[in-house]
Amino acid sequence: MGCVDARHVALLRDLLASTPWVERAEDLARGLRRTRSPGGLMLLGTPDDEPWHLAAHLDDEARYADLPQLSPSLVRWEPPPGAPAHLRIGLERLEDARRGHTLFVVNEAPEAPVPLLERVDDARRSGATVLSLDQGDPELTSIAHEAVSLSPSGDPVTFEGMQHLVSSAAGQAEDRRRGGLRDRLSRLLDLVSGPRPAD
Numbered sequence: 001m002g003c004v005d006a007r008h009v010a011l012l013r014d015l016l017a018s019t020p021w022v023e024r025a026e027d028l029a030r031g032l033r034r035t036r037s038p039g040g041l042m043l044l045g046t047p048d049d050e051p052w053h054l055a056a057h058l059d060d061e062a063r064y065a066d067l068p069q070l071s072p073s074l075v076r077w078e079p080p081p082g083a084p085a086h087l088r089i090g091l092e093r094l095e096d097a098r099r100g101h102t103l104f105v106v107n108e109a110p111e112a113p114v115p116l117l118e119r120v121d122d123a124r125r126s127g128a129t130v131l132s133l134d135q136g137d138p139e140l141t142s143i144a145h146e147a148v149s150l151s152p153s154g155d156p157v158t159f160e161g162m163q164h165l166v167s168s169a170a171g172q173a174e175d176r177r178r179g180g181l182r183d184r185l186s187r188l189l190d191l192v193s194g195p196r197p198a199d
Helices: 003-015 020-034 054-066 091-096 116-126 139-142 157-171 177-192
Strands: 041-043 073-075 102-107 129-134 146-150
Touching: 003 157, 020 102, 020 129, 020 146, 020 157, 041 091, 041 116, 054 157, 073 091, 091 116, 091 139, 102 116, 116 129, 116 139, 129 139, 129 157, 139 146
Parallel strands: 041 073, 041 102, 102 129, 129 146
Antiparallel strands: none
């Protein structure tokens, strides 16, 4: 997580402290951390909107927190054949979903496309845990084991802001809470900013 992102998350947590959104993000993050092994977390968006930004943040959190199971496989609808291996993961990856795997679905559109819902339902039937972050899509929410649904307007947190909250919370240890995350954000800022000059 970059210096600006870490400060953004700390500020966002402060602004949302009196709302349920921080706790909702932490609940979703706990679901991500329950992924049993590296390679078991699959991240899926829609054909028109792939969650690159969230994938990068989760990958950073996996490294910083030494939780390799948080590094996601970004599942793409039509990966180009010449792309690097980690960007060539297609929908066939979902066919291997099983118990101990986690499918994290990110859908900013008001309604998920039917092919996405079908793929997600198949993964759930195969034993994968399904988590979703969406804009109030009742069908996607009904398939997910754990979901955070924002309304397109009226919530004090944006869709992008919630992605930041979830990814940063995923990297914190299970026994750390608000103070622990603040300490961790401070350490991340120190890492990004480099050593401080001597007084």
